[in-house]
Amino acid sequence: MVSEHYATAPHPSSSFCFLFAPIYHPAMAHIAPIRRELGCRTIFNVLGPLINPVDYSHPEGLEARILGVGRKELGWVYAETLRLLGVRKALVVCGEEQLDEISPEGYTNCWRLVDGGDGNVMVQDFRIHPTKTFGLQTHPLTDVAGGKGPGENAEILERLLKGGMPKGDPIMDFVLCNAAALVAVTGVVEGDEELGEDGIMRGSLWKNAVETAMEAITSGESLTSWERFLKLSRRALEAQTTL
Numbered sequence: 093m094v095s096e097h098y099a100t101a102p103h104p105s106s107s108f109c110f111l112f113a114p115i116y117h118p119a120m121a122h123i124a125p126i127r128r129e130l131g132c133r134t135i136f137n138v139l140g141p142l143i144n145p146v147d148y149s150h151p152e153g154l155e156a157r158i159l160g161v162g163r164k165e166l167g168w169v170y171a172e173t174l175r176l177l178g179v180r181k182a183l184v185v186c187g188e189e190q191l192d193e194i195s196p197e198g199y200t201n202c203w204r205l206v207d208g209g210d211g212n213v214m215v216q217d218f219r220i221h222p223t224k225t226f227g228l229q230t231h232p233l234t235d236v237a238g239g240k241g242p243g244e245n246a247e248i249l250e251r252l253l254k255g256g257m258p259k260g261d262p263i264m265d266f267v268l269c270n271a272a273a274l275v276a277v278t279g280v281v282e283g284d285e286e287l288g289e290d291g292i293m294r295g296s297l298w299k300n301a302v303e304t305a306m307e308a309i310t311s312g313e314s315l316t317s318w319e320r321f322l323k324l325s326r327r328a329l330e331a332q333t334t335l
Contacts, residue, residue: 108321116145138166142173156181156278158270160192164201171203171215179205180213183277189233194273196222196231196266202293204277218293225292226269227299231262253315271308272301280304 114121120136120143127136141159157179161170164186171184184203187195194200199219208214222228239245251257257264275281276297281304285295308314 106321106324107317111145113140113143117143137162142170142177156183156274158183158185158274158277160184160194161186162190162192164188164190167201167203168215168217171205175205175213175215180207181205181277181279183273185273191233194220194269195233196236196262196269197233198222198230199292218287219291220273220293220298222265222269225294225298226272226302228265228268228302229260231265235262236266249318253309253318255310268302268305271305272298275301275304 114124120140123136127134141161144157157174159170159174159182161167161184167184167186171182174182174184182205185192185194186201187193187197188199188201189195189197191200199221202218202220204216204218205213206216220226222230239248248263252264252267281297281300283295283297283300285293285297287293
């Protein structure tokens with residue numbers, strides 16, 4: 093949904109930035125034709141999510157991140173790699189359908205970086221569920237599939253941010269699950285949590301995170317942030333075309 097030109101528009105007045113890999117990692121652009129010809133997953137599918145140019149060990153770096161993997165076997169490997177890179181707050185997720193996002197349909201496998209004491213960071217694994225963890229309904233993956241093109245996807249995003257989706261809408265719940273997980277990992281909301289004997293994480297922390305994410309939408313804060321990003325991105329694009 094985001095034009096590649098937006099990658100050139102980081103701005104101190106915007107809280108959102110899109111980093112387009114072929115621009116920040118030109119080598120990825122050079123191998124793109126070869127990857128398309130091969131028609132199968134390669135080591136570059138594994139490297140892609142890990143080559144973010146942000147230095148995670150820097151105090152002013154990202155506070156937390158969520159990273160999705162399409163294969164469960166990669167979950168712990170990614171989490172451990174993030175730990176070695178200096179990340180202190182992160183959640184690696186893999187839906188049981190081999191989905192590289194939090195599943196709206198069922199369980200999601202998680203690997204979270206947590207403070208192990210004495211400044212050490214450890215990897216904790218557990219599962220989450222739309223209803224059991226977040227208090228939301230479950231929905232088939234077919235109900236949350238994206239639109240057929242950028243235009244339709246943009247309309248869906250705009251409708252969501254403007255509060256045009258009713259409570260319980262599959263796409264809304266899907267967005268809330270993923271947004272709330274990041275909120276919970278950052279630690280900006282309070283609440284308890286408990287890992288059950290079934291390996292599922294539950295607790296008020298995760299439900300409070302859903303409320304926080306929903307409040308950002310209903311208050312218009314998310315829409316304002318998005319519109320500001322678009323404005324600054326277009327300004328940067330105009331400046332670029334005049335050079």
